[in-house]
Amino acid sequence: MIVKILVDNTAKEGFEFVHGFSAVVEADEKILFDVGPNSLFADNAIKMGVDLDEINTVVLSHGHWDHGDGLQFVSGKRLITHPDSFSLRFRKESKTSVGLKQTREEIALQFELKESKLPFWISENMVFLGEIPRLNDFESQSTTFLLGDGSPDFVKDDSAIVIKSEKGLIVISGCAHSGICNTVDYAKKVCGENKVYAVLGGFHLKKTDDVFQKTVAFFQKEKLELLGATHCTSFAVQNEFKKYFKTINLEAGVEVEL
Numbered sequence: 001m002i003v004k005i006l007v008d009n010t011a012k013e014g015f016e017f018v019h020g021f022s023a024v025v026e027a028d029e030k031i032l033f034d035v036g037p038n039s040l041f042a043d044n045a046i047k048m049g050v051d052l053d054e055i056n057t058v059v060l061s062h063g064h065w066d067h068g069d070g071l072q073f074v075s076g077k078r079l080i081t082h083p084d085s086f087s088l089r090f091r092k093e094s095k096t097s098v099g100l101k102q103t104r105e106e107i108a109l110q111f112e113l114k115e116s117k118l119p120f121w122i123s124e125n126m127v128f129l130g131e132i133p134r135l136n137d138f139e140s141q142s143t144t145f146l147l148g149d150g151s152p153d154f155v156k157d158d159s160a161i162v163i164k165s166e167k168g169l170i171v172i173s174g175c176a177h178s179g180i181c182n183t184v185d186y187a188k189k190v191c192g193e194n195k196v197y198a199v200l201g202g203f204h205l206k207k208t209d210d211v212f213q214k215t216v217a218f219f220q221k222e223k224l225e226l227l228g229a230t231h232c233t234s235f236a237v238q239n240e241f242k243k244y245f246k247t248i249n250l251e252a253g254v255e256v257e258l
Contacts, residue, residue: 001027001163001170001258003200006044007036007070008230008252015044015253020066021174021202021231024050027163029123031057032077034174035070042073044252058111059128060085061174062158068100071107079111080120080128082157088148089155098145119190125164131156132178132186138214139179160201162187167225168197170258175202175232181218196222198258200250202231208240216244228256 004024011017020036024045032055035041045052057078060068063085071079086104090097100107107113114120117131134140134154145153155177163170171187173180180203184196199219205212219227229238230250241247248256 001025001165003172003256003258004048004050005230005250005252005254005256006041006048006050007034008250010230011044011252012254015047015251016040017252020070021061022067022070023172023201024048024055025126025161025163025172027123027165028125029057030055031059031122031126031161032074033059033161033172034061034067035074037066037069039070039073040252041070048253048255057122059122059161061160062155062177063087063089063100064098064155064175065100067174069102071100071102071110075110077111078114079107080114080116080122082117082131082159083115084157085115087153087157089153090146090148092144092146095146122161127162127190129159129162129183129186129190132159132183134178134182135185136179136181138211139182140177143177160187162191164191164193165197165258167258168195169193170197171199171201173199173201173203176204180204181215184218184222196224198226198228199224200226200228200230200248200256203229203233203237205229205237206232206234208236212237212240216241219245226258 007022060081158177
């Protein structure tokens, strides 16, 4: 399978970058996974030789602006996401919006909208996980976000996609607000497989703290063969991961064959 990074916080030479995430994932189905905050995903797609007209399915990992506001610039496709992706949501401190610019009603006019809290199989070997159970005692323990009614927003809509391959499961996360370890555990359960080959995407880890160390221990126990942390994973954490795992550098313009 192939992953092409269209949008990320950094970019290789010749590509533009912005705070956000978007990737094309090619397995037994080709999908657009997240669309970043603006039209940059489409511009970088052209540079990477990606014809977005050939892609029929868009998957939105969760309803944050940096992953979904690019939906304004694509239409006429199937869109798969959690129903809570359209929630009103704000930062706790500044009270500024972090949700999607478009409403559910507006987006439903553009797409064949498929909302699911349950796992949804996109193809024989690719699944959208839906709502990820948060079962461990170290991830997703606090939040910096609020819902429209003022209650804490733990981003329950945060999801990921998983590809079943001959090497093992390949887990691709948008931001991992659910916790990247929770995500991998659920991927194994949904797919009925124990071997995890690679974990890629945003891990939402900012510091090399206790949560980071427990994440390293978790991945070591899983005997993870390949790790590609990006977007909402700090550079300090990305560099620290290199001490423990074989890693790949993901940024806009990068194409990885797995």
